[in-house]
Amino acid sequence: MDVDTPGPGPSSSKHLPRSTSVPFQPPGDLTVGYVYSSEMTSHFNPAGHQEAPERITRIWQAIVNAKLNLKMQWLPIRPVTKAEALLVHSQTTWDLIETFQYMTEQQVVDSEAYYEQLSLYVMPGTTRAARLSCGGVIEACLAVARGRLRKVFAICRPPGHHAEPDQSMGFCFFNNVAVAARVVQQMTPIKRILILDWSPYVGNGTQRAFNDDPSVLYISLHRYDGGSFYPCGEFGGMASCGEGSGLGFSVNIPWPEKGMGDPDYIHAFQRVVMPIAMEFAPELVIISAGFDAALGDELGECKVSPAGYAHMTHMLSGLAGGRLVVALEGGYNLDATMHSALAVTKVILGEAPEQLPPMHASEVATETVYLVAKEQSKYWKSIDTKSCEPREDVEPLTFSIPEILQAHRAHYLHTNYRMMQVPLLGGLLQDSFTGNVLCTQDLFENKTLVVLAHEFGNLRMELESAMTCDLSLERSYLIDFTKELMRWITGEGYALIDVNLYPKPFSSTSTNRKNAGRYDEAAALLLYLWDNFIQLSGAQRIVFIGHGPGCQPLMDLIDARFNSVTKSVKGIVQVVGYSKVPVTPKKSDELRTWYAKNSCVLLPANHHMFRPDAIQNNKKHGILCPIEELQPVRIVMQGLPAIQEFMKDQLAKH
Structure with missing residues (x-):
């Protein structure tokens, strides 16, 4: 039975009411887990849509075919409770998502135009899938935060990082990662959390959820295109660094154009992401793993390879004593998403990333990273702006x-x-x-x-x-x-x-x-x-x-x-x-x-x-x-x- 009363805020010492999640004790030889349920395919668009059920079923089938599931502990999934959701979202947002399950076919048709402008589609199955997706990420994070497992891959949909406290949008209903982070802070001793978002779209909802909170460091690498790339606007630009006591705890690496690939992302990791992350010293790392920057994804139009994702995961695995949760976000080329997710799964199971060829970050990327470093050096001592200076600026001297x-x-x-x-x-x-x-x-x-x-x-x-x-x-x-x-x-x-x-x-x-x-x-x-x-x-x-x-x-x-x-x-x-x-x-x-x-x-x-x-x-x-x-x-x-x-x-x- 779900508990439907709002929980206390993150600063309260009162514990959040528990849901009916099934307790488990993983075998001693399994330290990596997964969350997956075919029930999350109940949300679908009969006319076809990029955010389709096959996004998770293809990933799951690839893991099974590679027999990686035999090396991982299954975590029971359950729906997010109202009390948990209200740690991030408004009562109105909760009520609206709950009403989807009661919609008639005519109501679905009549509301289609409204939800399309929010980049959403809704149907009766949406409520169950959205609650399970959010609850699945919560269970993944709790399992790691409580020390039951070291790493977990939450293969969940619909995604969540665009969902703002007061507004579902961008294929997202609940902000899965944001809610999970708040629950971890409420239910466990872990308070300092890093959320790394490598989707080509800024996680506007996640950043807004923690924009004034220094306990959560949000880092995003995404296309910005001068503010014209979804979700558009200045939020997500390099000067968007948080506010109040959270100033400096939002780090945006906004690529100015399409086509960014492995050399660019790895360069940003080495010069900005990892130095800041190490200085912050998180107790838990959550990856908002949108694979829509993968080579072949026509929406993201970037060129990150499975090996590139593997290397980024490998670097993040060294933080927080190895406590890591990978939570699926976007990714709309089914093959590219599947191969990228499989590469990440192998890394969290302890395999070395596939070797990358010799490579050099593009001029556009080095300039962007340099400007981000200058901005973030106001807040982080570990940022070495000189080391980020583009080589082209000093070419005659190098x-x-x-x-x-x-x-x-x-x-x-x-x-x-x-x-x-x-x-x-x-x-x-x-x-x-x-x-x-x-x-x-x-x-x-x-x-x-x-x-x-x-x-x-x-x-x-x-x-x-x-x-x-x-x-x-x-x-x-x-x-x-x-x-x-x-x-x-x-x-x-x-x-x-x-x-x-x-x-x-x-x-x-x-x-x-x-x-x-x-x-x-x-x-x-x-x-x-x-x-x-x-x-x-x-x-x-x-x-x-x-x-x-x-x-x-x-x-x-x-x-x-x-x-x-x-x-x-x-x-x-x-x-x-x-x-x-x-x-x-x-x-x-x-x-x-x-x-x-x-x-x-x-x-x-x-x-x-x-x-x-x-x-x-x-x-x-x-x-x-x-x-x-x-x-x-x-x-x-x-x-x-x-x-x-x-x-x-x-x-x-x-």
């Missing part, structure tokens, strides 16, 4: 990390081996790779030549704080895995061409390039070097060594110039990490046979290529050399004797 590493490598190779730069002609190669290719001075005299293709060494960056990604420069360093290899090559008297295939990240041709584009540029560079230098060098015995990303472009070169390559190349070495599969030539059976006789592949001993089911693929390569080393960056160091033995054997044959 060097990128790859540029610094490139200069270091050129200096090191010249000082120790008297190596010199190989000139590159042509716009694309010159812009991207000038200074990346160096050779020993005996290039055109030595009969034996080694071509080493790689990307620059591994940076080991020690962090002052894992939450903000601030670097500790004194404890960071560069690992150059080629040092011992180059020392041996030059000590044997072989000529050497060192090819760094990492293009300049800020050249006009390389900005925002995809990995496939980088491989194409690298292959073009090696073709250029073969046609203009290697073939003309007079070397009769050539050995190719590819490390990591350098393997594929070398094999592309062999395919493209197989007639000349097979005459002078006597050995190919591929040094491969865990995630890479060694590649083989594709042109002809004759070329593949030649490769199998002249190749050596170094792999971690536990690489999947050594599994019994990979034996057939193993036959495509010459020597497969397992290295007992868990760190891919150390495979060259541990495998150096094998490389030396292979090269000496191959060169001795010719």
Whole structure:
């Protein structure tokens, strides 16, 4: 039986009356839970609508198909009580939502135009679904706040973050997260709560609910478009920071246009979200998880990937002692929402987020984050405005990390081996790779030549704080895995061409390039070097060594110039990490046979290529050399004797 009397305000010590939620005791080995009920599909529009029941059923089915539900504790759902709802909403709002269940078909039709202007549709099933959605989020938050579970995913609809205290709107009826936060403050010792809203629409209802309350920190990343993006107006702009005692406890990161993606959101997290969140030190984190910023959502028109959502969740999981609730809000591309929600679920279950590619925040995003940082630095000591300053503003004074590493490598190779730069002609190669290719001075005299293709060494960056990604420069360093290899090559008297295939990240041709584009540029560079230098060098015995990303472009070169390559190349070495599969030539059976006789592949001993089911693929390569080393960056160091033995054997044959 629901209790329908209003509860006390958040500052009162009197306890809120309890509902009839079912008590439970989760098994000791389950620390993550979920809230889901098909009853929330009772709210639907027969004519079709973006906010459809399939939004939650698709997520649930994906979790079941991945068998993740077996690792999670089910939480019974129940409807929000009137007393709980009135902690945030007005009596009028409660009464109106209650009347929906009694509407006749004609009343639904007659009221359609009115509710459309509020971006709502209503029907008799709306009341039950809206109350269950709000009650489900409450139960999720209470389970975490009381220590029964560490993390919970509330797969609930309709959403809630647009619902204001006095007005349902924007597909939302009750403000699920806001009501849940108030109930937690009333019913548990937890008082300090962070609500992070990553929907592309500002959660106007949530911010209004706590606009003057310093106990709840509301942070939102959303499209603003100068105030013209839903729900429109100045509320949600970067200067909208709360009022009264809540001034500074509303943080809005308003993107000025569509198309914002992973680099932009991660940049905002590192520079603004996490520093403020850590300074606030919440006791509970609630994510208003609207997946309508996902790539493919036609309403949000942003480009956040499932991996992007996973990384944001991972960062937030480190706050509040790991106490985290993910509450579904929007998300209207069913596939994108499903994949994004699944990625988030895996993270709260303890899986590492999928690796993101190298990326740079857009100019628009860095400018926005800089302006937000300036605004929020009035209220938060942890905000470093200078570190947020867009690079474009100080471009003449800056060097990128790859540029610094490139200069270091050129200096090191010249000082120790008297190596010199190989000139590159042509716009694309010159812009991207000038200074990346160096050779020993005996290039055109030595009969034996080694071509080493790689990307620059591994940076080991020690962090002052894992939450903000601030670097500790004194404890960071560069690992150059080629040092011992180059020392041996030059000590044997072989000529050497060192090819760094990492293009300049800020050249006009390389900005925002995809990995496939980088491989194409690298292959073009090696073709250029073969046609203009290697073939003309007079070397009769050539050995190719590819490390990591350098393997594929070398094999592309062999395919493209197989007639000349097979005459002078006597050995190919591929040094491969865990995630890479060694590649083989594709042109002809004759070329593949030649490769199998002249190749050596170094792999971690536990690489999947050594599994019994990979034996057939193993036959495509010459020597497969397992290295007992868990760190891919150390495979060259541990495998150096094998490389030396292979090269000496191959060169001795010719």
